[in-house]
Amino acid sequence: MTFKLIKILFAILVITAILLFYNGIWPFWPVILAIVAYIVLMLVLSTNVQMNFFVKAYNENPAYPEKAVALSFDDGPVENTLEILDILDRYNAKAAFFCIGKKIEKHPEIFREIIKRGHIVGNHTFSHTRKMGFLPTKVILNEIERCDRVAQKEGKVKMNLFRPPFGIINPKTQRALKKTGHQVMGWNVRPYDAITSSPEKILKRITKDLKKGDLILLHDNMPKTGLILEQLLVILQQRNFRTVRPDKLFDIHAYN
Incomplete structure (x- = not known):
């Protein structure tokens, strides 16, 4: 999975949350957990040069x-x-x-x-x-x-x-x-x-x-x-x- 794809998936999640909120549904915990997971994933990928994610x-x-x-x-x-x-x-x-x-x-x-x-x-x-x-x-x-x-x-x-x-x-x-x-x-x-x-x-x-x-x-x-x-x-x-x-x-x- 590339960083661009991760950003696209995260953007889709945010847009979905906004639309649900607009329709009176507030998916609080799923969104919070997804945001935390995204932050943790970025920390892991950014601090482990051996994973060859952003560069070889x-x-x-x-x-x-x-x-x-x-x-x-x-x-x-x-x-x-x-x-x-x-x-x-x-x-x-x-x-x-x-x-x-x-x-x-x-x-x-x-x-x-x-x-x-x-x-x-x-x-x-x-x-x-x-x-x-x-x-x-x-x-x-x-x-x-x-x-x-x-x-x-x-x-x-x-x-x-x-x-x-x-x-x-x-x-x-x-x-x-x-x-x-x-x-x-x-x-x-x-x-x-x-x-x-x-x-x-x-x-x-x-x-x-x-x-x-x-x-x-x-x-x-x-x-x-x-x-x-x-x-x-x-x-x-x-x-x-x-x-x-x-x-x-x-x-x-x-x-x-």
């Missing part, structure tokens, strides 16, 4: 020919990113870093270091605002384009990949992405490391049902990420998993 997102590739997983990091660059880069170097692992524009401005040298060491960078908007789900299309477009401009200025790259903050994809984000042409990269392994204090719990969430073609989401702005990453890379080696860059996992281009 690259979340996992179980058909990848090798026993491999991909690593990705959000919300940098920050000083802690350098530790992440050193750990990745020790294990000869490459990853994707989805960077916030204002943090690129603050740490341009770290942003360039990510690229220099053979990792890829992607767009994570300029400000990573918590109001992402409520922004109009024009503001979302500006958030994406402004991040692109900073990345091109500081890293000399034209980013093709976009990861929405908090995984929020709604019709307004969809319209903005149609104009920018970015490809959306989601994830299918999310350990909630940004809100969980225990490294052990985070590591268990990642490794419990890990399978080939998985795309793991971590955050390089969290102090505990280095510890988690090193332990994860050891476990991957023990289980004979390779790590590949996300663009290789999906055979797509990171840059235009």
